Amino acid sequence: MxxxxxxxxxxxxxxxxxxxxxxxxxxxxxxxxxxxxxxxxxxxxxxxxxxxxxxxxxxxxxxxxxxxxxGKFDIEDIRNLYDSRILLEKHALTQISPEALEKDKHLLYLYIQQMQDSFDNQIRNVDADMEFHALLVGMTSNQSLIQLWHSLNGMIQTLIEVTSTILESRQQEIIEEHLVVVDALAIGEVEKAQELLAQHLKSASDHYCQAVMELNLGGKIG
Missing domain, CATH: 1.10.10.10 (Winged helix-like DNA-binding domain superfamily/Winged helix DNA-binding domain)
Structure with a gap:
């Protein structure tokens, strides 16, 4: 290479x-x-x-x-990675001020639209997905949270990239999961947004675990 x-x-x-x-x-x-x-x-x-x-x-x-x-990288590591992400991003939602949400809400919807446009053209827009979550955390202006999130970012993005072909059938579902989180935030239902976000990330964790098992055990590496 x-x-x-x-x-x-x-x-x-x-x-x-x-x-x-x-x-x-x-x-x-x-x-x-x-x-x-x-x-x-x-x-x-x-x-x-x-x-x-x-x-x-x-x-x-x-x-x-x-x-x-x-080192070791297996299903347990993926679950631990996403458990950490769930805790971090759920907490971030409670730290977003109404002013910050009003200012940047349109960008969250923009990233979702970019994901949809890419999907309509049979492309997985990993960057828009990651920018969406980065903005959710960034809207808190909490530098410790932001730094923690970015420390996980590289592994998460690579995990998404290496499993993207296996999870193509779930892309529309992923887009809709992002949309309902923002819709809940937009009407002030933070607890509902937290629940929806946790469900989205837990589902992602489960699917990535399955995809990695297929890649590592199913003879699809090469």
Whole structure:
């Protein structure tokens, strides 16, 4: 694989994260900087930076002998990731002021429309999906919440990308799940919005777990 020159470490990070999630790099496998540098045609600096970020995400671990090996990524990790996201985003809904909602509500609907337009053209708009949730959290102006959400963002986005073909049939349902959350917020029903958001994310977690099982166990990797 030939990695482009712009934002090299981020491209390396996204590539390695995806390969680990798809089980192409096996748990315990030694990730050698020199080998990855040669395979990806980049210097060792971006490789080292990407591995450091993957360690923070617990997708790799550094052993006492200095070796970096692939960590565990399985169904339990997906559930833990989404349990954290549910807690964070549900709390965020309680922190959005009426003024912030009035100011940015149209953007939430805009992202939903972008998702719908892409779906109508048989495309999954992952960016619009992520921007929707980022805005929900961003509207709180709570920097701690925002930072926590962004720390999960990379793994979530990669998970969506690697399972998108398997979950194509659920795209319209996903769009509608976003819409009812905003509709509830718009009329001041925060608790209902929380419940709907939690249902949406729990459903996403269940479907991603099933999709990853199919990818890893169903002979569809390649």
């Amino acid at each position: 030939n990695i482009g020159k712009m934002h090299v470490s981020e491209q390396v990070l996204a590539y390695l994260r995806k390969e680990i999630m798809l089980n192409r790099y096996k748990e315990g496998e030694h990730l050698k900087e020199s080998q990855l540098s040669s395979e990806l045609n980049v210097s060792r600096g971006p490789i080292r930076e990407a591995l450091s970020k993957l360690e923070a995400e617990r997708l790799v671990k550094r052993l006492s002998n200095g070796r970096t090996v692939v």
